[in-house]
Amino acid sequence: MYVNLDSTTPIYIQIAEWLQHEIVADRLQTDDKVYSQYQLAELFNINPATAGKGLTILLEEQLLYKKRGLGMFVTTDAKERILTKRRNETLTKMAQNLVIEANRLLVSDEELLALIRRTQEGLK
Structure with a gap:
């Protein structure tokens, strides 16, 4: 993944989302050391402060923890936290939009299910 400078999503959010994707894909696992803000800045050719903001988001969400002088690491339950958040936020919004559209189209609950x-x- 590369940072999309044309996106309306702020770069630091894109960095946080990329790191979350790396955790969900098991490329970053429990207690793995995460890229420093300087490594991220070099990797994506961005300002280190911007990369730091992305890391701070993950710290605040308790997906990463700091070891003084050593860097940041993935928390034990980071993957589960991310998956739970996505289920609760993303799928709920999608389901709400689906139900709203089904109601507009006069689709019954049984038809929708x-x-x-x-x-x-069809996806199996």
């Missing part, structure tokens, strides 16, 4: 089941079967 059948559509979801057919879609699931």
Whole structure:
């Protein structure tokens, strides 16, 4: 992944999202050392302070922890926290939008559930 300078998403958010993706994909695991803000700055050709803001987000969300003088590391439950947050936020929003659109189109609950089941079967 590369930082998209044309995106409306701030670069520091993109950095935080990239690191979360690395955790979910198991490329960064429990107690693994994470890139420093200077390594991230070099990797993505951005200002170190911007990279630091991305790391701070993950610290505040308790996905990373600091070891004084050694750097930042992935917390034990980081992957589960990310997955839970995505389930609770992303899927809920998607489900709300789906239900709203189904209501606009006068699709019954039974029809909507059948559509979801057919879609699931088609993906298997």
